[in-house]
Amino acid sequence: MNRSKKDRILDAAEQLFSERGFDGVSMRNVADTAEVGLGLVTYHFTTKDVLFEDVVTRRAEVLNSERRKLLSELDNPSLEELLEAFFEPYRRFIASGSKGWRAYARLHAILTQDSRWTDLAARSFGAVALEMVERIMMAEPAISRGEAVRGYVHVIGIMVSVFAETGLIDRFSDGAISSRDVATSISPMVRFGAAGIRALAISETAASAPLVTLNS
Missing domain, CATH: 1.10.357.10 (Tetracycline Repressor, domain 2)
Incomplete structure (x- = not known):
């Protein structure tokens, strides 16, 4: 099943947050792990707090x-x-x-x-x-x-x-x-x-x- 890019971002953030905690993860880290552009991450999730909440x-x-x-x-x-x-x-x-x-x-x-x-x-x-x-x-x-x-x-x-x-x-x-x-x-x-x-x-x-x- 093909995952949407938004789902890939959430999956990547979930894995990173679980390994490094909130403070140890940057939006750039998430973009790189999801293999998408940073702009797409911030388009779907305006801040890291918003991304973390959506992951939870x-x-x-x-x-x-x-x-x-x-x-x-x-x-x-x-x-x-x-x-x-x-x-x-x-x-x-x-x-x-x-x-x-x-x-x-x-x-x-x-x-x-x-x-x-x-x-x-x-x-x-x-x-x-x-x-x-x-x-x-x-x-x-x-x-x-x-x-x-x-x-x-x-x-x-x-x-x-x-x-x-x-x-x-x-x-x-x-x-x-x-x-x-x-x-x-x-x-x-x-x-x-x-x-x-x-x-x-x-x-x-x-x-x-x-x-x-x-x-x-």
Whole structure:
């Protein structure tokens, strides 16, 4: 399939941003990698910020759509079922062998580590995030909204670090576990995430319980 020049620019930018971060990439770098003129890059994307946002939102829309589809099929799910539905579309896209989705996963990790991209992350993933928080509260009634938000943010941190394929788990496991094997990463993430969210609910309940004193 022939890719449009605009798509080639987005693909090139995605790969470069995932490898070098936002500050390490110039519009000229993108033009050279996409094998197009710099003028064409700036015609489609007036600034590097605009280009970065379009790179992020392009796949975010696809990911959000698949997540909403799986979430809509759940009826009174457990935390484990909820998290599996949330992780699975991302895993499937990465496991498809697409170089672009693997680059996007690394870029997504960068996005979550820098506060200057908080607004962009909120615009790109906020609607599904709010739905997840509501569903976490339904699955774990003892948890407050604040702790549900905290649990969701912790889950995101786990997800992006795993899907970014940093190789850390390969090194610490002496190669017994591969960070590229995203298929086997889902179950541990689900178990860890669900247990953590439940622990937040339990600790919050314990903290709010009245102290019991013994009369002398």
